[in-house]
Amino acid sequence: MTRRRPLLLQTAVAAVLLFLFVPIAIIVVYAFSASNVQSWPIAAFSLRWFAVASADEEVRAAFVLSLQVASVATTLAVLLGTLAAMAVNRMAPGPRDAVSFALVLPIALPGILTGMALNAYFSAAHMALDFTTIVIGHTVFCIVIVYNNVLARLRRLPRSLTEASSDLWAGAWRTFRLITLPMTASAIGAGALLAFALSFDEVIVTTFTAGVQTTLPLWVLxxxxxxxxxxxxxxxxxxxxxxxxxxxxxxxKLTGEAGQLHK
Amino acid sequence: MTAQLAALRTFAGRRPWLTTAAMLALPASWFVVFYLAALVSLFISAFWQVDSLTGEIVHIWTLDNFRLLFSEPTYRHVALRTVLLAASVTITDALLAWPFALFLVRHAGARTRAALMAAVTVPLWCSYLARVYAWRLILSHDGALNWALNLLHLPDQKIAYTNWAIWLVFSYLWLPFMILPVAAALERISPTLLEASADLGASEFTTLRRVLLPLAIPGLVAGSIFTFSLTLGDFITPMLVGGAGSDFIGNVVYASVGVANNVPFAAAFAVLPLLVMAAYLLIARRLGAFKAL
Structure with a gap:
């Protein structure tokens, strides 16, 4: 298509960018407001609320809980998501699509379903809602993030590499250790970081699995x-x-750099 | 031991599906135990009941929860409001994403394109709650929007704590989820098709309507899965920026569990988004959306 008359498009792009970023800019500015009433424009700036918030015992406890949940959920998600991606990558197209469809359901279906389903499940199993149940809820959707990332990388890896490894008499485990793992490590890392971020910020599933526990987003809410x-x-x-x-x-950065490696 | 291991290795080596199955075992069991079983128990609890005296769940099969859902007009309104707003948000985001993605793929250089892609991705990771709260501040009486309107000598806005606010905030929250797959779909269209269209005398508008738009539909549908599903299952945004009469399905579910402690009724209402999404996903699959994800 021609590069003529994109003025209208340019205006639309600028408008969308403003729409996306003005609210974020505003929330950042409010953090530095000195006032204890929330009004615009900000009258005076100060760092005093940073000191108040970081000294608040409730905030600190919620922060620590969120870090713990995100760490455990991410670890589980990396293990399970990577295994799932590697297994799916070895499958024939037919079953692969079916398994893939099932595995992304926790992200494709509304979060309230995951939350409510787990709540009903734990309640039927007479499991008390605590740290474990929050972690289970987060792991369910964190797995999908790792899985998607690793699978995308595996699909871009040329089969010739693992084939060459087999031709040179390396067993499945050796090929995995020397070829597949190093080539996917950055995708696994990227998936882990995304999963961590997602878990750290999650509210909807957590409201149904937290019981009396308060993660940082729950405190904010x-x-x-x-x-x-x-x-x-x-x-x-x-x-x-x-x-x-x-x-x-x-x-x-991890996925970007790795992308360049293979081109 | 080594001999057994070697034997096992040869056994597995001759049967690649066995290795695949072994790898899939752990994640698949997790998925079945903590997701599928949970979904099944959601279904089952929907047909149970809470004893009004003890507050305990009674395992007697009944359709009462669903009967209440369909007979009580309040719940019908809630369901209708949720689905209609999810649809409006999806249409709004499709309209906003289209020119953005078109510019991104067809008119931007490599560097601008990368910068724009990053710009779309960043808000997605800027804390969901932070972005909802930002709008609560913007729309509040002393907020930035009224301030800006007053600068232009316009009267105060009246959308705070209404369904309009919910629509606006949802459209804002999920816009990147629409832009990314649409841009990806447009990127896959070969330039030769557009040249062919021009060579055959089609105007730019005709090319847009007859070539670009049909080929971008899998991307639009893929994006709409996110915008629709995320709106359908949300209750935080209606809670924080909506008014008294703007409950979503999620708010009723949340209140039934948290306040009334009535898991069976909450489960019954939560089944509705599941059914809506199941229908939606099946149609989306037909339209090739999963190849565009």
Whole structure:
């Protein structure tokens, strides 16, 4: 197509970009507001609420819980998601599509279903809602993230590499250790970082599996609903943005560099 | 031991499916135990009941939960509101994503394209709650939107805590999920097709309508799975930016579990999004959306 008259398109692109980023910019600015009332424009700037929030015992406990949940869920997701991707990659196209379709269901179906289903399940099994149940809920969707990332990489790997390895008498395990694993390591790493970010920020499934536990997003949700400690909410929300965007940036870098390797 | 291991290795080596099955065993068991079994128990609980005196779940099969859902107009309104808003959000995002993706793929250089792709991805990872809360601040009485309107000597907005606010915030939240697959679908279209279309005398608009749009449909459908499904299953956004009469299916489910402690009724209502999504996914599969994911 020609490159003529994209002015209308350019305006549309600029509008969409503004729409996407203005709210994020505003929330970042609010974190530095000195006031304890939430009004625009910001009258004075200060870091005082960072000090208040980081000294708040509730916030600290919620933060630690979220870190623990995200770490355990990510570890489980890396193990299970990588195994699933490698197995699916070896399958014939027919069964592969069927298994793939089933495996992405936790992401394709509404989050409330996963949450409510697990809640009904745990309640039927008389399992108390605690750390374990939060981790199970998060792992269910974190697996999909790792799986998607690793499978995408495996599909781009030329079969000739593993075939060459077999021709040189390497067994399945040796081929895995010397060829497949090193070639997919960065995709696994990227998947892990994305899974961590997703878990750290998750609310919907968590509301159904947390019981009396409070993860950081649950603390934020509670505070907003009660309209209490909103200056602290501003700061916490800003911190969550930073803490999720950092691993995601790193993940992007990992997959980007690896992408270049194979071209 | 080594001999047995070697024997096992040869055995597995001659039967590649065995290795595949062994690899799949762990993730598949996890999936069955913690996801499929949970979905099944959701289905089953929907046909149970809570004893009004003890609050315990009674395992007697009944259709009462579904009868209540269909007979009570409030629940019909909630279901209708959820599905209609999910559809409106999907259409809005498709309309917004189309020009963006078109520019990204057809008019941007390699570097601009990469920058725009990154720009679309970043908000997705900027904390869901943060972005909903941002809109609550923007739309509040002392918020940035009223401030901007007043600068232009316009009256205050009236959308805060209404269904309009929910529609706006959902469209905002899920827009990247629509842009990315649409851009991916457009990227796969060979330039030769567009040249052929032009050579055959088609105007730019005709090419857009008869070549680009039909070929981008798998991308649009793939994006719509996300926008539709995510809206359908959400209750945080209606809770935070909606008003008194803007409950979604999710809000009723959440309240039934958290406040009323009535898991069977919540399960029955949660089955509805499952049925809607099942129908949606089957149609999407027909339209080739899964190849565009």
């Amino acid at each position: 509670g505070a907003i609903r009660l309209g209490q400690r909103l200056p602290e909410v501003n700061v916490v929300v800003f911190a969550v943005i930073v803490l999720t965007i950092l691993p995601v940036g790193l993940a992007q």
